[in-house]
Amino acid sequence: MSENTSSELIAMTLIANSGDARSLAFQALEEAKAGHFEVADGLMKESDEKTKIAHQAQTEILFAEAGGTRLELNVLMVHAQDHLMTSMLAVEMIREFITLYKTR
Secondary structure (H helix, E strand, O other), X not given: OOOXXXXXXXXXXXXXXXXXXXXXXXXXXXXXHOOOHHHHHHHHHHHHHHHHHHHHHHHHHHHHHHOOXXXXXXXXXXHHHHXXXXXXXXXXXXXXXXXXXXXX
């Protein structure tokens, strides 16, 4: 992580991308409900890409911390971590729901 990278920028990267991932997954769920499974699959792939970006930002924080660089822990960073984890859980559950819709 470069010295120019602020904890606020990382937090916003986490929030924006994990929020996009969750939104795309919910859109995919709606498409699956309507039987549009190819569209749902495409939206889930987009969701996965957004999750990957957010997860990379989180990994950057972890590696920096492990390397001795301490980032400021503030409410924004706590919110960002919470946002990522709840989004990841929602995406996992939505993936299971879509599988169920495909089998009915």
